[in-house]
Amino acid sequence: MENQTNIHQHDHQFSDAERQAVYKSIYSRRDVRGQFKPDPIPDEVLARILQAAHHAPSVGFMQPWNFLLIKSQQVKQQVHDLFKKANHEAGEMFEQETQRQIYSTLKLEGILESPINLVVTCDRERAGPVVIGRTHDMAMDVYSSVCAVQNLWLAARAEGLGVGWVSIFDRLELKKLLQLPTQVTPVAYLCIGYVEHFFVEPELKTAGWLDRxxxxxxxxxxxxxxxxxxxxxxxxxxxxxxxx
Structure with missing residues (x-):
């Protein structure tokens, strides 16, 4: 019985190389803004990272996410216009002059440069009004969608793809532009593509914004x-x- 137990436990362990690969993806993941290359992403690679996102944990197994792929330069430009407006507003919100100066130098998106923009959404009605695990915290569906974002991000890093999360939007204006249904909310606007390089440290740390x-x-x-x-x-x- 002891030998059988040891074999069973061993079957659930990763090898050293597999475990190191998981941690490498986690620790070398970066929020990419300005290093995107125009190279197209092969369909099989894109499918793999979407499959990884779709296998994220979700409360009540409700799988509230959808994945809206944006390749049209016209739509990207419209989204970029929304970003520029919100980014100008955001820059005025910081009280300290040094913060405003640093903020003005930061590139916080790669909407036009990345070959694919991806919107991860959350359908608040996907599994009905009463969902296992969401009975006392209605935000659990949104949290589940964020898990899908993280799964995709780590899988993309393992594929050599950079991902940048753009959050500086008026959410309602973005929702209107993308014609999202009433019950669907945008959770993450992601820029995805191959990159010239990944930074060793997060850009905001290097820029002196904050330390880990x-x-x-x-x-x-x-x-x-x-x-x-x-x-x-x-x-x-x-x-x-x-x-x-």
Whole structure:
């Protein structure tokens, strides 16, 4: 029985190379804005990353997502116009002059440069009014759609594709432009394509906007802001070590 148990557990483990590949995709993923190449994405590659997105977890297995592919330059230009308007408004919202100056230098989208724009949406009525797991938190369908975004992003990185998430829009104007049904909300507007390079560090960190927070300062035990727990010294030590 012990041997059978060990074999069963081993079958569910990744090999060292497989595990390292998963972590490499996670840690080398970047939000891409300005490095897109015009090279087309092969249909089989695009299908693979969409399949990865479709296999994301969803509350109540409701699968609330749709994937709206945009290749038309005319539609991209219309979306870009919405971005420019919202981006100008956003730049005026920062109180500090240094922040406004840094913000004005940042390229925050690759709408026109990327060969494919992809809108991940959430159908708020996909599984009916009462859904397992959403009975007490109606936002769980939106959270599920975000899981699809992350699945796609990591799969794209493994394929050598860059992805950039553009969120600076008036959501209702974007929804109107794309003719989304009333019950469908846009969750993520993604720019996808092959890139000249991936940055080693996130662009906003390099630009001096923010630094990555220390993980050990973000992990609590049992109650909020309780950062000390008996017998957890080893875990806290590991949390302070560098990632992959």
């Amino acid at each position: 927070l220390p993980l050990q300062d973000l992990v609590f035990f049992d109650q909020w802001e309780n950062s000390h727990a008996e017998h957890e010294e080893k875990l806290v030590k590991y949390l302070s070590q560098a990632a992959y």
